[in-house]
Every structure is written in structure tokens, then in C-alpha cells.
Amino acid sequence: xxxxKSWREIAPAGVCFKSSLTxxxxxxxxxxxIRDREKCTLCLLCVLYCPxxxxxxxxxxxxxxxxxxxxxxxxxxxxxCPTKAITMKLPEE
Amino acid sequence: MKKVNSHVLALNxxxxxxxxxxxxxxxxxxxxxxxxxxxxxxxxxxxxANGEVQTEFVCTESEHSAxxxxxxxxxxxxxxxTASASAGLALMHEMLFVTSGCRAPVVMAIANxxxxxxxxIHGDQSDTxxxxxxxxxxxxxxxxxxxxxxxIQAFRIAExxxxxxxTIVGLDGFTLSHTLENVxxxxxxxxxxxxxxxxxxxxxxxxxxxxxxxxxxxxxxTMGPIALPNYYFEFKRQQEEAMxxxxxxxxxxxxxxxxxxxxxxxxxxxxxYRLEDAEVAVVCLGSTAGTVKAVIDALRLEDVxxxxxxxxxxxxxxxxxxxKLLQNMKAVAVMDKSLSFGGNGGAVYHExxxxxxxxxxxxxxxxYIYGLGGRDVSPGEIRQVYNDLQNVARGQLAEKSVxxxxxRE
Numbered sequence: 304x305x306x307x308k309s310w311r312e313i314a315p316a317g318v319c320f321k322s323s324l325t326x327x328x329x330x331x332x333x334x335x336x337i338r339d340r341e342k343c344t345l346c347l348l349c350v351l352y353c354p355x356x357x358x359x360x361x362x363x364x365x366x367x368x369x370x371x372x373x374x375x376x377x378x379x380x381x382x383x384c385p386t387k388a389i390t391m392k393l394p395e396e
Numbered sequence: 397m398k399k400v401n402s403h404v405l406a407l408n409x410x411x412x413x414x415x416x417x418x419x420x421x422x423x424x425x426x427x428x429x430x431x432x433x434x435x436x437x438x439x440x441x442x443x444x445a446n447g448e449v450q451t452e453f454v455c456t457e458s459e460h461s462a463x464x465x466x467x468x469x470x471x472x473x474x475x476x477x478t479a480s481a482s483a484g485l486a487l488m489h490e491m492l493f494v495t496s497g498c499r500a501p502v503v504m505a506i507a508n509x510x511x512x513x514x515x516x517i518h519g520d521q522s523d524t525x526x527x528x529x530x531x532x533x534x535x536x537x538x539x540x541x542x543x544x545x546x547x548i549q550a551f552r553i554a555e556x557x558x559x560x561x562x563t564i565v566g567l568d569g570f571t572l573s574h575t576l577e578n579v580x581x582x583x584x585x586x587x588x589x590x591x592x593x594x595x596x597x598x599x600x601x602x603x604x605x606x607x608x609x610x611x612x613x614x615x616x617x618t619m620g621p622i623a624l625p626n627y628y629f630e631f632k633r634q635q636e637e638a639m640x641x642x643x644x645x646x647x648x649x650x651x652x653x654x655x656x657x658x659x660x661x662x663x664x665x666x667x668x669y670r671l672e673d674a675e676v677a678v679v680c681l682g683s684t685a686g687t688v689k690a691v692i693d694a695l696r697l698e699d700v701x702x703x704x705x706x707x708x709x710x711x712x713x714x715x716x717x718x719x720k721l722l723q724n725m726k727a728v729a730v731m732d733k734s735l736s737f738g739g740n741g742g743a744v745y746h747e748x749x750x751x752x753x754x755x756x757x758x759x760x761x762x763x764y765i766y767g768l769g770g771r772d773v774s775p776g777e778i779r780q781v782y783n784d785l786q787n788v789a790r791g792q793l794a795e796k797s798v799x800x801x802x803x804r805e
Contacts, residue, residue: 310630310637314599314609315499315560317631319618322602 332376334391342388349380402580409572410435416547419587423474426454426465430484432569433507459484463491470500473610482509496531501554507573518770519569525734533563534711536681540577558641639712665714674703676785680731723755726789766801
């Protein structure tokens with residue numbers, strides 16, 4: 304664990320002194336979304352539904368990518384996917 | 397500071413609050429009406445309608461929203477004010493903690509009123525006493541003049557960069573809120589100069605930049621987000637430190653205000669009345685102190701060594717002053733206009749007694765619960781308290797240290 308500051312060292316009111324980008328919430332997840340490229344139509348609904356903006360659309364590659372550093376494994380993408388291209392799996396599966 | 401000329405207006409307590417807010421260059425007032433506070437925002441809305449102030453006036457759908465609006469405004473750097481009482485303050489309960497936790501120096505006048513049930517619109521201090529752990533500074537005024545003066549001081553105290561705590565100014569419902577007094581008011585420019593503009597501490601943001609502690613799109617900042625068990629405790633400790641700082645700031649602002657007006661209220665935290673040579677003392681908050689002072693003057697003519705300690709700042713509680721001023725008394729009666737059910741007495745009693753535990757000497761100390769639901773307390777009853785105290789001082793301890801004044805047994 305990194306050094307945790309004393310109450311004298313931090314700003315009041317819980318002002319964030321670190322960017323949330325450094326806080327990798329992806330390790331909260333149990334299940335991770337896995338996409339079947341065959342079924343995916345790149346409709347991008349999952350990109351819109353993801354509450355953590357953890358599914359990125361890359362127009363240059365004409366493809367999407369899950370950012371597992373921030374995906375909490377909520378499964379909303381799998382639930383919303385109209386072609387059932389996303390399934391939630393344990394990492395060892 | 398040069399003393400300024402003041403002129404006299406006939407104002408009730410609520411009007412005096414509105415007048416002080418009008419003069420204090422307030423940016424945002426958000427409020428919801430409730431008796432006996434209503435006149436404050438009624439008057440203030442007239443100032444807005446007449447173009448006498450440039451304040452953004454927000455009519456909200458509840459007190460919870462009123463304080464939420466004041467909090468948000470305050471976090472952007474605005475000076476924000478609201479007023480409430482009783483059930484209204486109770487509905488704000490959640491937001492009280494958010495406001496103090498966000499270190500937003502909102503000022504709020506509370507026309508102290510009883511809580512339901514049974515429904516009662518009259519004055520007691522149950523509403524603010526129930527919020528004593530919410531992280532707000534609490535100042536209680538004795539009369540309408542002090543109400544006016546304290547509202548002006550409250551902006552300076554709350555916004556002091558060593559403090560940054562929201563502040564309640566309590567005025568007894570009806571006894572002060574609806575009672576007309578001659579009030580010396582300062583010229584607008586004198587108040588504006590006294591309150592000044594808000595200053596901001598510099599904080600380190602998540603972008604590793606130093607920025608003024610306020611919400612500003614040019615310096616993005618997150619306030620009051622989640623703090624998990626590894627940090628929450630540290631933020632609470634900071635709030636306690638701010639309360640300790642407030643003990644100094646309240647005294648300093650009282651002294652500064654005195655230079656400007658010639659009026660001061662004890663040291664700002666407590667006011668001792670004929671206490672130096674007293675043997676028996678009453679401790680109370682708010683308007684009751686006026687009645688007690690009159691009774692003391694009469695008792696002194698009868699050679700009773702009676703005195704008063706009026707607590708002006710209940711939060712932060714001035715432990716050292718209370719201890720120092722009371723430890724040499726023979727007997728002390730603490731008067732509570734609220735009751736902590738099952739807590740063996742009222743809050744002022746608990747804290748006064750607590751302050752005396754570490755004292756060199758220990759006066760005998762009793763509690764009087766009085767005035768609940770606006771029941772009047774008469775000079776005769778205060779005299780009875782002093783009579784009781786003389787017996788207590790002589791060692792005649794009544795079986796019960798918590799008593800009820802003016803209650804039918």
C-alpha cells in the first residue's frame with residue numbers, strides 16, 4: 304500500500320488529490336465480459352450503456368475494446384447486447 | 397478600526413436577521429418558509445423584489461433542497477444564507493452533515509422552535525440541540541440587537557479560512573423572532589467593509605495543480621466524494637480541528653466588531669454577568685439570560701451573591717472558559733430549553749458538567765429543564781432557582797439533580 308497521508312496533509316472536504324484514473328476499479332469484478340466477434344454487429348449499444356465508459360470505440364480500427372482496468376463486471380453490456388455477442392465469464396474460464 | 401455611527405430602527409428578531417443579511421453582500425438565499433422563521437425570508441424577498449439587493453433568491457420545494465442549494469452555491473465561492481426552524485431544520489438533517497463535511501461556510505438563522513409531536517410552533521431549543529453533532533457552529537443571541545450583530549459576525553466566522561464551517565445563529569422563537577426592539581443598525585458600507593469578500597485557501601487537486609478551494613471550471617476539483625475507511629476518519633478529524641480554531645476566531649471577530657460598534661458579547665464565546673464574586677450561578681443560552689440578569693440585579697440588593705454565565709457559542713463548546721468561570725462557584729444551575737430523553741438532563745447541563753469534571757474545584761451542579769413548547773419563564777421562577785441554589789450550596793442536596801421548572805407536577 305502506498306503512503307497514506309495524515310489529516311494535516313490533505314485538503315478539506317475530501318477534495319481528490321489523485322486522479323481517478325490511477326484508481327483501477329477493474330479489480331472489483333468477478334465476471335468479465337467476453338465478446339464473440341462473429342455475433343457482434345458493432346451496433347455500439349454496449350459503448351453507450353457501459354456506466355463506467357470502459358468500452359472504447361476505435362473508429363480507426365472500426366472496432367471496440369473492453370478496458371478491463373476499469374470494467375467492474377456489472378454485466379449491463381451483456382444484458383443489453385441485441386445479438387447476445389457478450390457473455391460474462393470467470394477469468395479462469 | 398474607526399467606530400461608525402449607527403441609527404436606530406424598530407425591528408423584530410426576524411426582521412433584524414433579514415436586515416443584516418441584506419447588508420452582508422449575500423449572493424444566494426435559498427429558503428422554504430416555516431414559522432417562526434418566515435418573516436426573515438419574507439422581508440428578504442421584498443428586498444429582492446425592490447432591487448435593494450443583487451442576491452439570487454431561490455424558492456425551493458423543501459428545506460432539504462434549500463440547504464442543498466445553499467451548499468452548492470457556497471462551494472462555487474458564493475456567500476449563501478438560509479433560515480429555518482423546528483421541522484424544517486429536522487428535514488435538513490442529512491444536508492447539515494454534507495454542508496459541514498464539504499466545509500461550506502453557509503450561514504443559517506434558526507428561530508428556535510419546539511419539535512412535533514404534539515405539534516407546537518412556539519419557542520424552545522430542541523431543534524438546534526438535536527443538531528449539535530452536525531458539525532455546525534452554533535451561536536445563540538440574547539436579544540434582537542445581538543441577533544443582528546451575530547448574523548453579521550457569523551459570515552466572518554464561517555468564512556474564516558482557519559474555520560470554514562457552516563454557522564447557525566439561534567434566536568428564540570417568538571421571544572426574539574417576533575418581538576419588536578430598538579436596534580442600532582450600521583450603515584450599509586460599514587457592514588459590507590466588515591464582512592468583506594470571501595477568501596479561499598489553496599488546495600492540491602487531482603491534476604497536481606494548486607487551486608483556490610472552490611468549484612471553478614478552469615480548475616476542475618472534486619469535493620465531498622466517497623472516502624473509504626482509509627481516509628474518511630482523517631476528514632472528520634479536520635472538522636474537529638476547525639471547531640478548535642473557531643474558538644479563537646469567534647473571540648477575534650467579537651473584538652473586531654466591538655471596535656466598530658462599541659458592542660461586544662463577553663469574549664464572544666461566553667458572557668459572564670456579575671460572576672466575579674458570585675457564589676451561586678445560572679448557566680443558560682439565549683433570551684432567558686435577559687430575565688436572569690434582571691433577577692440577579694434584584695438579588696444583589698438583597699446581598700445574594702448571584703451570577704450568570706451565558707453561553708453564546710454552544711458549538712464549539714467553550715470548555716476552558718466554562719471551567720475557569722464556574723469552578724469556584726458553590727452551586728450552579730444549568731437551564732436547558734430542551735430535553736435529551738433518557739440522557740438524564742439537557743445538553744447544556746451535560747456539557748457544563750463535563751467541562752467541570754477536570755476542574756480544580758467542583759461546584760454542586762443541578763439542571764433545570766424549562767420553557768418547553770414556548771412555556772414562559774418568569775422572574776419569580778428564576779428567583780426560585782437561585783433560592784434552590786442557596787440551599788444546594790449549603791449542602792442540602794435535593795434527591796434529584798435534574799428538575800423541571802414551571803411544570804405542573
